[in-house]
Amino acid sequence: MKLNRLFLALPVALTLVNCNNSKMNSGGDAELKTFKDSVSYIIGANTGAQFKQALGDNPDEFFDVDVYEQGVRKALTDSVEMPQQVMQQVMQKFQMQLREKQQKEQEAKAADNKKKEEAFLKENATKDGVQTTESGLQYKVIEEGSGDSPSETDKVEVNYEGKLLDGTVFDSSYDRGESTTFGVNQVIKGWTEGLQLMKEGAKYEFYIPSELAYGQRGSGAKIGPGEPLIFIVELIDVKGSE
Structure with a gap:
């Protein structure tokens, strides 16, 4: 420590x-x-x-x-009695065992999340207004826009809210009280694809499979391995190429 x-x-x-x-x-x-x-x-x-x-x-x-x-x-x-070399050997073995344990736990969580993901996306695809792209990305139009659609090389200004399947909000520009700007090709695959479906002024809800999000690795403590994500995205402005 x-x-x-x-x-x-x-x-x-x-x-x-x-x-x-x-x-x-x-x-x-x-x-x-x-x-x-x-x-x-x-x-x-x-x-x-x-x-x-x-x-x-x-x-x-x-x-x-x-x-x-x-x-x-x-x-x-x-008055430590254990030789330094022995300490290092023991700790190396401990770290290896801990990594193996964590990997098994990660794999178990990923398998459980995969089952939940498959069930959710299957049911969600049948709901009114939900569309599914070839990649598996699902989306629903909340408000249509009337401006330009961004390309993969553009920067965009957006407001958004990200949730897990259980409704837990893990990130929100609305909560921070300010929009955010980034490159369309600098985010997860589901965002890159979804943003190009929108026009300025549009508001969509995206249902992003884990393969188009953070995959089996997850992201930090908030997003587990194999977790699908739900985003409400409001496209405020297309700022052109980087």
């Missing part, structure tokens, strides 16, 4: 703690009587949160808190 990031977080976290006589339920009812107690508790909580994020929902598979505490005590007293 990078200490500078931890120390930046300490002032905010400490405002939540009464350092004179605090009692926090951490599973063991840790009693925080001093400022040092509070700092120690917060460092432990931050470290634990980072480990949980890295190791997933079952950190006990790789991590023993009691042995971790021994390692901390040994390091603080310069």
